[in-house]
Every structure is written in structure tokens, then in C-alpha cells.
């Protein structure tokens with residue numbers, strides 16, 4: 291039987307970087323499910339399909355393939371119709387598109403089996419918004435990772451600047467707040483702590499402390 295760790299929380303809480311390190315330390319694979327929603331958002335942008343419930347979105351889903359694979363370093367690679375789009379989905383525009391399209395119930399249903407199948411065959415830390423509540427409610431350990439909106443915006447701002455993107459802190463903070471609102475207020479699978487989850491707040495923790503905290507929470511509970 292494989293072991294699943296569900297890691298949920300708002301945008302910019304550091305889930306991906308923290309979970310990646312924790313997964314390496316524990317010899318689990320790390321799956322970033324946000325990349326799947328981003329990929330569908332990208333597919334919709336390319337075809338000019340509006341991110342809202344519609345026949346066009348359904349048609350789009352029937353025309354595309356989305357796959358997750360792992361490269362030699364064990365990092366996740368996401369494929370849209372066989373094309374590696376892992377880099378293309380990391381822009382602020384792609385973030386906002388993903389936040390909107392992830393509210394469409396058919397999109398969520400489309401990605402459900404893909405996510406569950408990965409957990410059936412691997413020991414996994416799966417990061418997202420509804421992993422502990424919907425995708426893997428029976429996960430061995432469920433963690434809700436958060437930090438204040440300002441701390442999260444500051445981290446994302448630094449990340450984007452390091453990638454050479456020309457962004458303003460105020461815009462990043464306003465994006466974080468808008469996405470929090472979208473993610474927590476949608477009807478299908480809204481972001482909320484799962485029953486029985488362990489709450490971890492990283493506002494006052496640096497990266498290394500956050501990694502240590504997550505590893506110790508997992509070790510204590512598996």
C-alpha cells in the first residue's frame with residue numbers, strides 16, 4: 291500500500307518548495323496539482339475559451355491530453371498534448387487563468403482520476419487546494435499550510451523578480467488576495483482545512499524551519 295500525504299493551503303504559502311524538499315528527504319514523489327489547473331488554463335487561453343462553465347470548456351477538455359511525468363532529477367513535468375509546458379504555466383497571467391478555470395466543476399472532475407491514480411501507485415506528497423477534502427480524503431497525513439497574505443506576497447514577489455519578471459509588490463499582493471477569494475469562495479471543492487488536518491503556519495518560519503516542521507509533522511504521523 292502506498293502512503294499519501296495531502297498538503298493544502300492558499301497560493302504562495304510555500305507548499306511547492308517546502309514539499310519538494312520534504313519529499314526528497316522522505317523518498318516520496320512530489321506532485322504539484324496546481325500545475326494541472328494551470329495547464330488547462332493555458333489550453334483555454336490558447337484557444338480563446340473563457341474560463342467559466344460552458345460547452346466550449348467541455349469541448350476543450352475532450353480535445354486535449356494532460357499528463358504528468360517526472361524528469362531524471364525527479365521533478366514533475368507537465369505535458370499538454372505531449373508538449374512540455376512546465377515553464378509556460380508559471381506567469382502571473384497563467385496563475386489568474388488557473389484560479390478562474392479551477393472553479394469550473396467539469397475541469398475539477400476531469401483531473402480527479404489523474405490525481406488519484408498517481409497516489410495509488412506511489413508514495414506521494416500531493417499539493418493543492420482540495421487534496422485532503424476531495425482528492426485523497428483518506429490520506430495518511432493531511433496538512434493545511436498557510437501564512438499571512440503579506441508574507442506570501444513578499445515570497446512570490448521575490449521569486450518572480452529572481453526569474454527576471456518585471457512586477458510590483460502591490461500587484462502581487464492584490465493577486466494573492468484575489469486568488470484567495472476565488473479559491474475559498476468557489477462552489478466546487480473550495481479551499482478549506484480538511485477534517486483531521488494538521489494546521490501549520492509559516493508566517494514566522496524561514497524556509498529551512500518550514501521544511502523541518504513539515505518533515506517532523508509527517509514523520510510523527512505516518
Ligand code: DC
Pocket residue numbers: 301302323324325327328385388389390392393417418419420421469473
Ligand atoms: O498552486 P497553484 O498556485 O499553482 O494553483 C493554481 C490555481 O489552481 C489556484 O488558483 C487554485 C487552483 N488549484 C485548485 O483549485 N485545486 C488544486 N488542487 C490545485 C490548484
